[in-house]
Amino acid sequence: MTAHHPTGTDALVPFADNSASRTIGGMTVENGTDSIAFYGQTDLSRDRTGLERARALLAFMQQVVTTLEAQKNLPDALPPRKPAKVANPFA
Numbered sequence: 001m002t003a004h005h006p007t008g009t010d011a012l013v014p015f016a017d018n019s020a021s022r023t024i025g026g027m028t029v030e031n032g033t034d035s036i037a038f039y040g041q042t043d044l045s046r047d048r049t050g051l052e053r054a055r056a057l058l059a060f061m062q063q064v065v066t067t068l069e070a071q072k073n074l075p076d077a078l079p080p081r082k083p084a085k086v087a088n089p090f091a
Contacts, residue, residue: 014064024056034078036064 012022012031021030025042044050044057068074 014067
């Protein structure tokens with residue numbers, strides 16, 4: 001099950017698992033051990049709400065950069081994922 005954390009609460013640890021996610025405004029950040037996905041959208045409005053969202057995004061992105069910089073032997077690129085075969089539920 002995916003854990004959704006609203007803006008400003010529990011920290012999402014980059015690359016720590018394949019299940020946690022965090023929502024910042026209308027944007028979802030979904031953790032993975034190989035990659036992190038961003039989807040949806042949020043507005044960084046010129047007000048306190050926009051500032052809070054911008055800070056949350058900036059803090060998370062800094063965690064991602066710090067985590068990647070600390071990894072020894074970081075590859076140039078990951079190999080492409082092979083699509084998984086799923087049984088046809090209608091067959």
